[in-house]
Amino acid sequence: MSEIVFHDGKFMPSEKAVIPVMTHAFLYGTAVFEGIRAYYNKEDNKTYIFRPKEHFERLAQSAKILYMEQIYSTEEHLEILKELLRKNNFKKDAYIRPIIYKAANRIGPHLIDNPDKYILFAFPMDEYFKSEGLKVCVSSWRRNSDNSIPPRAKINGAYVNASLISTDARLNGYNDAIVLSQTGKVAEGAAMNLFLIINDKLVTTTTTSEILTGVTRNTVIQLAKEVLGLTVEERVIDRSELYCAQEAFFSGTGAQIAPITSIDNRKVGDGTIGKIVSDIQNLYNDVVRGKVPKYKEWCVSIDD
DSSP states (O other), X not given: OOSEEEETTEEEEXXXXXXXXXXXXXXXXXXXXXXXXXXXXXXXXXXXXXXXXXXXXXXXXXXXXXXXXXXXXXXXXXXXXXXXXXXXXXXXXXXEEEEEEEOOBSSOOOOTTOOEEEEEEEEEOOOSOOOSSEEEEEEEEEOOOTTTSOTTSOBGGGHHHHHHHHHHHHHTTOSEEEEEOTTSSEEEESSSEEEEEETTEEEEOOTTSSOOOOHHHHHHHHHHHHTSOOOEEEOOOOHHHHTTOSEEEEEETTTEEEEEEEETTEESXXXXXXXXXXXXXXXXXXXXXXXXXXXXXXXXXXXX
């Protein structure tokens, strides 16, 4: 955890960043957040934040859906984040979480007359998944719909859905799960986007398939087209297609590129990590550390 966090407009030791027990966000899950990664490049002794602008823009979008005010501009968010990382001086890869939350101290779920507050913290993080290839299942839970709690917004309370999906998968011997939409089509992972290789094409669900439109997802699509020369299809995916895919992987800020080698006890391909997924994973790992000049603009040094 951060030794220093940013809370209520100032930097402070983490143990002092507390909220009252009746805080609305605690009682009702009325908060929005982002997950951002910072990568330490040992070769040039610099820490790079990966695509922070896109993350803060999505935070603002989530906040708007939840009747929240824009507390800071994208530029202000970024400067606060850079200062936070300088103060903590991790010298290793880190995960960052900015949160805007409803701060009223009262009972009642409505969002009216309910002030917004902001907290930002970070902590060292290496690999989210330790497995070389994930064994996943299709969850019996369905993804919450756009007309209930919109998946395109990162709303804290909505992640109970992801918690149920992920927990049941682990209790049943899997690493994680794929979840279907309310209409029974493939959506994404518990808290990650999903990609398949089908007929040598990179296939992923559409942005209207009850998914979070991931920053990592968008990165993968662009890199696959521009660097690896892959054909990318964004379309509706049937469950049975999962069992016929040549390769598969999750993508996300926390998970990064996480290969899948088994779905519902059926091997993906030959049951090993495929070449296309490996190529995407290796390329992504270089890009996020500022090692690919063409995409260096995505990497913001905390010292700039």
